[in-house]
Each structure stands twice: as C-alpha cells, then as structure tokens.
Amino acid sequence: MNVPEWWYLVLSAVLFSLGALGLLIRRNPLVMFMCVELMLNAVNLTFVTFSRSLNDIGGQVVVFFVLVVAAAEVTVGLGIIVSILRRKPGTTADDLSLLKG
C-alpha cells in the first residue's frame, strides 16, 4: 500500500512555508541562506512526487538541475557573505543598506 501523493504535497507545503517564515524573521544572512535551501528542498520533493504520480522521469531530471543551480547559488552567495562579513563583522541583513542611496 503506497503513501498517497497528497501527503507528500502537504509536507512540502509545510516545509516551504517554514523556509519562507525563517527567511522573513531571521537576520543572520547565513541562516537566511539555509532557509532558502529548505524552500528549494520542499520544491524538489514536490517535483519527485509529481514524477511518480505522472509515471515520468521528467520531474526527477528537473530536480537534478535544481541541485546544480543550488550548488552554484551557494558558492556565489557564500562568497558574497564572506566578503561582506570580512569588512564588517557581525553584520545582519538589516545593516546591509549600502545601496539605499
């Protein structure tokens, strides 16, 4: 007896919203990045669930690409965070208002 598809979809909805909540309320840029990873993983779970429900490999290929893009995003994002925090230690997202003009 298989697990119904909508259980997975509800779980990924909850995970996505938890990630969004963390992104909204946390100030540490590193933790905000982790919340973005949570949201990406929730979407990946949705893709794999639909891949099974449509009996097609396409959804899993998309998840593969999402993994690659997430790796690239983490590389560049952490590089930016490192170069910001090296200059101003203890910076939070609220302090990064240099582009305000």
Added chain:
Amino acid sequence: MVDKIVFFAAAAACLAGAVGVIWSKNPVHSALSLVGTLFGIAIHFVNLGAHFLAAVQVVVYAGAIVVLFLFVIMLLGVDKAEQLEVDPLGGQRPAAAVVAIAGVALLALLAVRGVQVTTGESSKIAALDSGPSNIVLLGRALFTDYVFAFEVTSVLLVIAVVGAVVMARRAPKDEVSAQ
C-alpha cells in the same frame, strides 16, 4: 504499511530539522538541523523510487553544501548566539507568521485539491516502470531530451566558479599595502 511508517519517520525528521533551522540561536545548530531535513528528504526520495536523487541529495547537500556552510561559519567566527528576543521591525514577526500560515493553508489546499486535477501527459519523457533502472532512465533523459539544459548548467557552474574566485581575490592595491 511500512511505507507509511517510513513516511512519518522521515516527515518528523524533516519538520524537526526545519524548525531547528529557524529556532536555533547558534548558526552551527541551524546548519546541523538542516542536515536532519536533508536526510529526511533523501528518505522520501527513496520511498518515492528516486534512488539516484537520494544518493545525490546526501552527497551534494549533506556532504558538500552543509560542510560549506559550517566552513564559512567557522571561518568568519559568527558562531555566537544571535539576539532573537528583540524584533527590529515592529510587528514583523506576527505578520510573517500570518503570511506563513496563510501560505501553508493555500499550498496545502492546492495540494489536496490539485492531485485530482493533475494535468499533463503521463509518461511523456520515459515511463518509470518501463523496465530500465531509475539511474538508466535519468541518464538517458539527461543526455537526449535535456542535453541543451545540461550544457547550459555547465556554463552556469563555470560562471559561478569564476565569480567566486574573483570575489575572494584581494584587489591588487591591497596586496601592495599588505607587503
């Protein structure tokens, strides 16, 4: 029956990890909670028959990305507790909670109602039960139907590496003053 037990165990790991990421004051604890979520997702992938993705999930996410996070935390020395009691923007947290609850409700409603109206052609690229193993199907789809996207991701990775190197490098002026 076993499937459902596995689902609930992995879902509990996922949700506990996600809550841990948000609630931990120390970024190191957040990163370790993230590992719990990522392993839970990998178990769900196994349960859904995506064996290759489960392996990649553990290797790339838990093995590389979380280690990168921990490396940056240790490098910058920001592993001290963050002040979570003060709310810098008044009323932001209640508003964020309302948005999150509304999001859960909306997405869950779409999920529950959406399964019955899942549109799209079944087995368009390759049927999962057509015979070859999961990894064979994935590899074939990747190098036939999605080969252009695959090449574009390689360009993306090169750009990301070059960008990271350029950012991490000190400006020539700094080198002179350092000497």
